[in-house]
Amino acid sequence: MNDLNPAGWRPAMSADQGESAAVTTFTGNRALQLEEPLLFEIGSADRCGVDFDEAPDLPDALGAFRRKASLDLPGLSEPEAVRHYTRLSRQNYAIDLGLFPLGSCTMKHNPRLDEKVARMAGFADVHPLQPQQTVQGALKVINELAHWLIALTGMHGVAMTPKAGAHGELCGLLCIRAALEARGDAREVILVPESAHGTNPATAAFAGYRVENIPATEDGRVDVAALTARLGPDVAGVMITNPNTCGLFERELKTIADAVHAAGGYVYCDGANFNAIVGRVRPGDLGVDAMHINLHKTFSTPHGGGGPGSGPVVLSEALAPYGPLPFTARQADGSVRLVEEEDAPGIHPEGFGRMCAFHGQMGMFTRALAYILSHGADGLRQVSGDAVLNANYVLRGLEDVLEAPFGAAGPCMHEALFSDDGFAEGFSTLDLAKGLIDEGFHPMTVYFPLVFHGAMLVEPTETESKAGLDQFIGTMRSLAERAREGDPLLKSAPHLAPRRRLDETLAARKPKLVWKA
Amino acid sequence: MRYLPLSEGDRSAMLSVIGAGSIDDLFVDVPAEARQAGPIPGLPLHASEMAVERHMARLSAESLTAGEAPFFLGAGAYRHHVPASVDHLIQRGEFLTAYTPYQPEIAQGTLQVLFEFQTQVARLFGTDIANASLYDGSTASWEGITMAGRITRRKKAVLSSGLHPHYVETARTMARFTGDALVTSAPVLAAAADDDAVIAAIDADTACVVVQYPDVLGRIPDLARIAVAAQAQGALLVAVVTEPVALGLLESPGALGADIVVGEGQSLGVGLQFGGPYLGLFGCREKFVRQMPGRLCGETVDAEGRRGFVLTLSTREQHIRREKATSNICTNSGLCALAFSIHLSLLGGTGLERMAHLSHARARATADRLAQVPGVEIVNTAFFNEFAVTLPRDARQVVRDLAERKVLGGVSLGRLYPGETALANGLLVAASECTTAEDIDALGTALEEVLV
Secondary structure, eight states: OGGGSTTOSOOOOOGGGTOSSOOOOSSSOBTTBOOOOOHHHHOBTTOOSOOOOOOOOOOOOOTTOBOSSOOOOOBOOHHHHHHHHHHHHTTBOOTTTSOOOBTTTOOOOOOHHHHHHHTOHHHHSOOTTSOGGGBHHHHHHHHHHHHHHHHHHTOSEEEOOOOSHHHHHHHHHHHHHHHHHHTTOOOOEEEEETTSOTHHHHHHHHTTOEEEEEOBOTTSSBOHHHHHHHOSTTEEEEEEESSOTTSOOOTTHHHHHHHHHHTTOEEEEEGGGGGGTTTTBOGGGGTOSEEEOOHHHHTTOOOTTTOOOOOOEEEOTTTGGGOOBOEEEEOTTSOEEEEOTTTHHHHOTTOOOBSSSTTSOHHHHHHHHHHHHHHHHHHHHHHHHHHHHHHHHHHHHHTTTSBOTTTTSSOOOSOEEEBOTTOOTTOOHHHHHHHHHHTTOOOOEESOSTTSTTOEEEOOOTTOOHHHHHHHHHHHHHHHHHHHHTOHHHHTOOSSSSSOOBOHHHHHHSOOOSOOO | OTTOOOOHHHHHHHHHHHTOSSGGGGGTTSOGGGBOSSSOTTSOBOOOHHHHHHHHHHHHTTBOOGGGSOBOOOSSOOOOOOOHHHHHHHTSHHHHTOOOSSSGGGBHHHHHHHHHHHHHHHHHHTOSEEOSOBSOHHHHHHHHHHHHHHHHTOOEEEEOTTSOHHHHHHHHHHHHHHOOEEEOOOOOOOSSOOHHHHHHHOOTTEEEEEEESSOTTSOOOOHHHHHHHHHHTTOEEEEEESOGGGGGTBOOTTTTTOSEEEEEOTTTTTOOGGGOSOOEEEEEOGGGGGGOOSOOEEEEEBTTSOEEEEEOOGGGSHHHHGGGOSOOOOOOOHHHHHHHHHHHHHHHHHHHHHHHHHHHHHHHHHHHHHTTSTTOEEOOSSOSSEEEEEOSSOHHHHHHHHHHTTOBOOEEHHHHSTTOGGGTTEEEEEOOTTOOHHHHHHHHHHHHHHTO
């Protein structure tokens, strides 16, 4: 067991480290906070937590490629597995435990009804290539969700298959490219404002475009003059985020879209922040041609420690003919038809093919649809309203203790932006973030967006109560005070998490990506 | 509105702190003509938990589920028994509702799982390293192709005719825009995998050959031979595994010389889910690590010297390199990776081998039964859990006729290859440890009836 604790039995930590409970134990455990070895340290290849029938005794048909050595993979009995993963789970912070104020990431409450419906057998235990008459329930979910997405965005069509937000960006750009190619127009440049998500320029490059940056104005919005001046016959489109990553609404989006269209290009909108306007503003009315919707952000799918996500892309009338296969279409008799390659030449002659195998993230579609039906058109309007209300409440509650660079640039949307201006010498946003951990909160998004130094992007979302926000604001005020005064305890935070600050430089310099005995 | 904690009193109190008259006033930056005065018209209003559950249950009942019928579909998505503890554990809120582990001090649970997952995948694939997952097998295959292009600085990929046609379509979509050249052909329904054709297509411009193992017709290509031929020309072998359970019985692609191994991890822990979410697996040689797409978890120490885990090598990624990034991927399939990892931990090497053995045995029993059906010819000589047969008429209609008898009898090649009339009578049949003797007999009997 000493391997778990490389320092061996450790002496009590000294008081000047600020430990309040500086008791070290033989096991490395701290009461209910348990250390857990790696699977490879507790499992063995001959242990198995699954029972199997006896296989019929037939000669094998594997040809010459039968494995010679047995697989070196550790196994666990069922109780060992349950304990291993339950213990590991306790080392995670999660939205079920408390506020997750992550700007640009939208961590909101995950309704358990959505989990229940996602597991209904008619959606979860059906194969993507079953005959269409046997999967009408699943196809109707996709079609019903597609209808909502189109109605909520005021668009013409939707590509449901992209598997995540960044995959949706790629889908949208490929639609733009396909539309341009269809009119024989080989444009090469995508304009991306500085405040865009890092995926935007990466996506444009992956779709074969040259990326040019457009600066932001001092009030945190796209420099419209710079953008329109750059438009020309080589510009395929603009990727814009609205509400943008500074938490502000791009007031001039319609003007920008008109100018882009006049110059023969298309407008891609990064819809990661649709949460802030859903049910109140239809992006189609602002001239957007393509926008992905992160179902997991706007319509609440569990983030699962990083995914899976889902990124359907709504399309304008100009781009809808170019979306990928497959997609659903409602028939006159009420059934839903899946349009695949076989039907495409007649129904969808200009579509560009598949983005992935099969039909997209069904498990996310069921969750999103259940969430949408629960809220309805009135509830979704309240969702965006409360999200924006909560963010502005946090902005006003903190702007006298934390610098808010765009605090005067208009109401923030669903996220409030602060900087580390005024912190004591040597203290940074990271220290405040790590201090939040000791206070029982997940840190806000740090160092993003890149438009100024030491960014802190706070997104409370609509599922936080006023009492919860008051507690968070009080905590942030106290931490801001400590950062201004240069409290050394803040500099070495977190003190109370399962781990102290981790050495990320070591991890990158000498990568250890797999376990070796 | 049960998910919204603010009361009307809270809202008024908060608005007065903000200095706004109403929530609508907070949307002042939205042009007036784009603002909706009330709920967007034409859409229903909110519904109770009971009403939504009833609606979804009614829709669910309109599908014939795999569990309700003798079930023989595969072609890149396989039905296996998932132990109850897997779904129980992934539904623990601390896993289910955790964010991407960017704050490692309070995400060690997720990070340790990813580190264990990477190790499991690398061992299964026989590669030095593996990443923390991608979207699915088809997108992972394209990422493997582009990575080979970055390494070799060549733009041509040779795709074996045994590669899943949807994976080929995905690559074709992307290549159309990136300018990569793809060499493809339709499979020929012959007993052996067409390794010779793949090898003949490799030349000095080839970045990689992409070979599925076992392939889409269930055949088992000779990866070692293809690896040698590819590497002799400076090309890489990208092996694609759509059924990882096969590796319980078959030699791993890495051990046979594959440089990059990608796969679909849906078989373990994830379930059919009508096509998604699935789990992209990606392993490769260690020397390619900085060209590898996707998220990586690495071991390190904390300020007190204790072992811990962090996301690492993010200098390859979109948030640092922007348009020069290794890929634009921003997420992984974390929860599916967790499910895969738990399922594989419950199995261990021994269990996976037994599961593979059982799947293989049931597939052989299925093939033996179908061989007795008049007009049915078994195509494969070697296979793992899936094989192709030819029928006396168009298999698409046969599959629909079987479904009328509540038998889900396989995937027609006509559905996978709509343009290829030579394949129209082909049917892919898959079995697993879930397949019973009764299922096999039901398929045989139903097929005898519909082929009359």
